[in-house]
Amino acid sequence: MPKNREAARANLENLYRIFTVPEAPDSTLGAIAQAIAGDVAGFLQTHIVAIERSMEEIETHFASAAIPEEPTYVSDYTEFVKEHLVAQSVHTAAPGFIGHMTSALPYFMLPLARLMTALNQNLVKVETSKAFTPMERQVLAMLHHLVYRKADDFYPAWIHDSQHALGAFCSGGTIANVTALWVARNRLFAPAGAFRGIAQEGLGAALRHRGADGIAVLVSERGHYSFGKAADLLGLGRDNLIKVPTDNRNRIDLNALRSEVERLKEKNILPLAIVGIAGTTETGNIDPLHELADYAAELGCHFHIDAAWGGPTLFSDRHRQLLSGIERADSVTIDAHKQLYVPMGAGMVVFKDPTALSAIEHHANYILRHGSKDLGSHTLEGSRPGKALLVHAGFAIMGRKGYELLIDLGIARARTFADLINRHPDFELTSEPELNILTYRYCPAKIQQALSKASPEQRSAINWLLDQVCQLLQKNQREAGKTFVSRTRLRTPLYDGELTVLRVVLANPLTTDETLEAVLAEQCELVKESEIQALLEQIEGLCGMCSP
């Protein structure tokens, strides 16, 4: 055999080996997984990140822009991943990682996610997903039912209807929110007479058709930043995402909302949608949903609810009424990778009107043909994995009552933490928990007292310094890697301006009351650090001047 052909054959054989799952899959694949995960589990029990390495140092291992020419042994790569990636990742499931919306996951999610990856279905079309398509349609119907509680005889007509979809399964809440506003925009400018609709003619023609100078979305200043992206993307412009002030409990101010709409009218700008929030990202509060529904009806505009975080509160018999009015929304976003406890990359939006998604319907010649049950004809995304399986599994295995337990636990724990903060002389609650999110800051009793007597200028100076304390404290705690809270800037009932505050999300059932005590205790230790002490001394100096 000539040498060239010999080499070619060797190459081919290598390829076959790489693309064929080894004969004894569990031992071989298991060995790789084991090698990677082995000692990692150990430190992740005690630390949120490994011994802190600077980002600059980590970056040196990801510095080359050249794709390697030659192959590497899987075992060598595994070693690299262990040392430089896994060991320097974040233990988002740790009981003490209470700063963002991640949690430990039910253990069955892992083997089912593996199954999902192995099957590698593509939900854009039935030809590459078969039973996964009705499964995803069922998941969307279940979420629809959770929100809208339509009668049992409503669903059979719609759940598997090839012309429609009750919602869209997305890669996350951002795409879900964008999809909702996209549908709202296209319905506002639906075909009418000679005007063939905005989907066909575009926003310029649509505005001319209605004789309007713009369209706007109204949401409270606590609205998620995805609405800014949506306003940009959909052509509204960020100026026309109207951020309405909130009351003392981070809920949209209805009078301010009315004034904003009046102002839009004067500018000849149409209100496209009012967005209510069920669980604000930063504070977990819920807008007055019924009042918003009434007002949207009065205006005749779309009413969207961003329940990406708070939606699963509907599972709880005790707390469901907090979301009363959600059933009146035209569309609702709920994230699956948040309180449905599914791994990262899964969100959903459902629509009250089962024909709503027709406003963004699209087809192609090779897939998504008219009459097919392909879900891709009603989604913003194209090819998508079978993530709906994990939601389906969560619903089936945990049941409503399982999720109810999680919701009740998180809300109770937030109350516990709020009480702990209120009782502690060195901390100050900056937003009361309504669901399972709260904010607070480090502010020793002495400073609290001084602030109550301070002049506006003194207050402003002290708060500015407290902001620095808060920022440093949060950074140092993160870098210490034992526990983690996040931070944000908010207007609070304590002060006219914005304050930097610590933010806590309590959705991980493995977080205990002891964890919460440990977080505060660690913070009391961390403020002893010299840079923070210097700031605190400055503050005390100012406080001395506050006494009347």
Place this chain on the structure above:
Amino acid sequence: MPKNREAARANLENLYRIFTVPEAPDSTLGAIAQAIAGDVAGFLQTHIVAIERSMEEIETHFASAAIPEEPTYVSDYTEFVKEHLVAQSVHTAAPGFIGHMTSALPYFMLPLARLMTALNQNLVKVETSKAFTPMERQVLAMLHHLVYRKADDFYPAWIHDSQHALGAFCSGGTIANVTALWVARNRLFAPAGAFRGIAQEGLGAALRHRGADGIAVLVSERGHYSFGKAADLLGLGRDNLIKVPTDNRNRIDLNALRSEVERLKEKNILPLAIVGIAGTTETGNIDPLHELADYAAELGCHFHIDAAWGGPTLFSDRHRQLLSGIERADSVTIDAHKQLYVPMGAGMVVFKDPTALSAIEHHANYILRHGSKDLGSHTLEGSRPGKALLVHAGFAIMGRKGYELLIDLGIARARTFADLINRHPDFELTSEPELNILTYRYCPAKIQQALSKASPEQRSAINWLLDQVCQLLQKNQREAGKTFVSRTRLRTPLYDGELTVLRVVLANPLTTDETLEAVLAEQCELVKESEIQALLEQIEGLCGMCSP
């Protein structure tokens, strides 16, 4: 202990069990995975779908819209999934599944995907991803380098720069294409003088600012349907996605393109972007990229290349020149879940100008703060999983040469299949493969001869009947579940109008020449089915009348 508290404690203990990975993770989790995957592997070796069940029958198992009240045992759910979901899913990795863009995957993807799920990082921000952020930045730089081949000293300044990103990692090619056109639109209407830019003021104000009546994107009629969605979403309107005719090789007709641009000018519509395709979805052809780059430069508009499919051809020393000119594009989309052999749900877009993504930059108070390295400030999506790990692994483990082998193999195999079809008396090639995609149809020699002599009316009638044959053949083959090709409708050199054709994608290295022979042999068997025979008899009747 009172009964209520006892029940509560039992509930809590259950929760802890569910959220804690069992002590011996490999045995317990392995058992679940095993139970699910066990005998499934068997039939997937021989079948693409299990014994065909009708969609209606499958739907009966996914019919309820009510979320179950009570929990279910994982083992019971596992049984359900095995029988009703996995057994009725599609074996997208089968060597005989050559109808869509799925393939067997390198075996190391599975344990690494499992690791990714277990770590559950969120790439939107460093606080929930740490080392995954520089890793993803490196992957984007590697793709940028593959496309643009900038000098080595270009990358250190940009790869980890907190103010910028060389591209965006997305859930798929659709989001990548949308992101590219979003950036293009925002750069066309950048802030200028009193005009604060389209991102701020919206499309209506932007058009007024430029005194234009609309903006348009031009792409060949072979363009992916995601551009239609993008045109709708971004406010252009589908009318302003100009689908330019193609030549005999499915490449954009440059004269027609010029005429379309002239027509736009007459309508006072600005050309926003010209899109070139490197590997059309249906036929795998490549537009004349240099000519498009020249013309885009002449017009001063954005030049985007959709290389979702064909981009990885750049790995091949032999075939790279087919994509010559790609380095002149302002932005390029490449899908990772296609020819980078990563599981479903991963795409990328890179930008020649490393500051381009600033046009869609956004911030928030709790994350994505100015100066942070959070990747979320430059992506359309928000929370995202660490899928970039799988691309990183592919690049490292397979190396450029590994991917080159795959590309060369696919292109060679498509040539082989084309020859097979050309030699076979009963089939007709409807598009020559340029990469690894081709189309053909069933059309016995006798009918081919008759068509060559037929009148236009006869030709139209015969082709209409052949379309029915093609459609039935494809459907019956899919339902038989042994091998799979897809179908689409195309204009071809054979005929003025559109024809229904069979479509084949050859990217799975486990597909052999024998597989291809088996596909044709099965089709020759399937046409013996009575419904198809009746059509063929009708055609033969018409053919009898075609002789001169």
